[in-house]
Amino acid sequence: MTKKSLKLNALLNGIKQACTILFPLITFPYISRALGNAGYGQYSWSRTIANYFVLIAGLGVSTYAIREGAKIRDKKEQVTQFCSEVFSINVVSTLLSFLAMIVLFIVSTKVRSYSLFVLIQSSAMFLATIGTDWVNNIYEDFLYITIRYILVQLVCLILMFVFVRSSKDVAIYCLLATLASYGGNLLNIFYVRKYVKFKFTFHMNIKEHLLPLLILFINSVAITIYVNSDITMLGFYASDKIVGIYSFASNIYNLIKMLINAIIVVAIPRVAYILVKDKNQYSKILSDTFVMLTTILLPIAIGMAMLSKEIIVIAGGQQYLSGESVLQVLSIATIFAIYGSFYSNCVLIVHNEEKKCLIATLISAGSNIGLNFILLPIFGMLGAAITTIFAEFVNCLMQLYFSRKYYSLKNVSKKDMLSVIISSVVVLIICYICKNIFLILFERVIFTILFSVLGYAVMLYITQNSIMKSFVESLMKRIKHE
Structure with a gap:
């Protein structure tokens, strides 16, 4: 297999990650006027609920498949069997997630009132499963991923301006936002066959895959809880308008975080591959990645804090200016989030230390939820931002501590x-x-x-x-x- 440029992959994946959140961010000035604050709040809150079921359906498959698949990608028969087994497990988890969502609709009046929006956005779990985008990541095909993603985003952008015109069109926007993120996966059904011709099988080798998958899944659940619990809980304490304002500031934070995190995403398969082939190069790759992250991270975090007011006014207008302090706090959280992601994905996970990642994430999630109960009633959306920065700090500190066995900053x-x-x-x-x-x-x-x-x-x-x-x-x- 031809060795691909890590820097080029980082650039391509950075563009793709930017599109993930740039779609709602670029369209926000229009959407905020068409849907209104309350409408955008309905979209944001239902999205957080849907994300939990998308997460359940994912079952940690993507991270696990990329890590393990990258190690054996040069062995055609072995990787084909592996992909078939992991895909089959993913199909089962998706069906179970859908059933769980139906149960929640039955028992929760609040969620049931948002059922249409949740159903539309939870269709992402089916698109993600059949799309198997992790195959493209295993083979570092970020050029295809990026081009496909941009084209789909552009089509959905045009459709949004055509069909989303009033507060009655929240459902249409939910559909287009979901397709913008996951619609391109439909093309993967055919494209990934150029790498691996896998299929559904009842011989899933659950004994081998289930434990690491569950650990990664629980870890992802904990991450999602401490990332999304602020919006989820804010929805119970505040109005749709406040949720919309906080979600907007949070989206800017997530954009910056995802852009920088693109370096980590493309480094994972390379790090896992090198760890097997040449362990002497492992430390050097990590050190180079850490320096690259820091070089990009620090000035961006400073710029986001200093220009928080200007960013919000340009992107959303004066009516969202009350989210300025939220964005300033979250700019600090960006630093801890990125470094925590580096140690988790590039050090612990590639060494099969999912359990340690899980411990760190569970503690972080627990502290975030606990603080939300205390700070949300007092400080509102600012309290939600404060809990996020604390959770990111705790997670980063613990990931750093657990990683000391495999990697030291002395090499930087x-x-x-x-x-x-x-x-x-x-x-x-x-x-x-x-x-x-x-x-x-x-x-x-x-x-x-x-x-x-x-x-x-x-x-x-x-x-x-x-x-x-x-x-x-x-x-x-x-x-x-x-």
């Missing part, structure tokens, strides 16, 4: 880390100066971003950051060849 270049910190301070200063010089909103945002990027890049080069040096050298070589 101190020179590169110092370079990033110094350059990030420069970004902070530039943001502060620009916010006080430029009075017009769009000018302030444009010039703040422009000067911050330039200042950051120059400072990285001056401080001899290895990533920046590599980029400049590569660029100079291309210029000379041309």
Whole structure:
């Protein structure tokens, strides 16, 4: 198999991850006027409920399949059998999830009142199962994933402007938002056959797969709880309008987090593959990934905090400005979330330490829910943001502690880390100066971003950051060849 560029994969997956949340974010100014605050709140709350059933249906299959499949992807018969078994288990879990959703409709009046919206958005679990997008991830086919995803997003975007026109169209928006994220999986039914021709089988080898799947599943449940419990619980304490405002700020936070997390997503199959083939390269790949993450993470977190007001006003309008403090708090949570994801996915999971990930996540989820009960009635949506940052911090700290056996930060270049910190301070200063010089909103945002990027890049080069040096050298070589 041809070795694919990790940097290119990170870029492609970053674009794909951006589209995952850019669709609702870009369309929000229109949707907020068409559906109204309450309508968007209905969509957001029903989405969190649907996400729990999508999670149950997923059963941790994607993470498990990518990790284990990447190890044997060069062995055709073995990987075909593996994919057939995992796919079959996924089909069963999806059917069980659907039955559980029906039971919830019966016992809960609150959820039943949102049943149409929940049903539409929970169709994602069927699309995810038959799509088996984890096969494309196993073989690092991020070019196809990205192109397919963008095309589907564009089609759904056009349809949204055509069919979503009033507060009566919440159901239509739920459908289009779901198709924008999962509709492309229908194409996978045929496309993934170029890699593996798997099929449903009753011989699922449950004894081998079930335990690690359950551990990853419970871990995902815990993650979802401490990520989504704020919106879920806020729906019981506040109005649809407040839920809509908080969801909007939270969406911006999730966009940034997913963009940066793209580096981790594309690194997982490569790290798992190298761990089997060449363990000596494992530490180097992790160190390079950590430096790359930090180089991107710190300036973005600073920019998000400093420009929180401007971002919200541009994306949603003055009516959502009360979510400014929420976004500022969540910008700090981004740092802990990304580092926690790095240790969890690139260190613990590739070493089959799902149990330790689970312990960390369960404790984080429990603390998040407990704090939500205390802070939501007092601080409302700001309290929800505070519980998120605390949960991310606890999770990150525990993942770091559990990972010490397999990886140490001692292997990370101190020179590169110092370079990033110094350059990030420069970004902070530039943001502060620009916010006080430029009075017009769009000018302030444009010039703040422009000067911050330039200042950051120059400072990285001056401080001899290895990533920046590599980029400049590569660029100079291309210029000379041309």
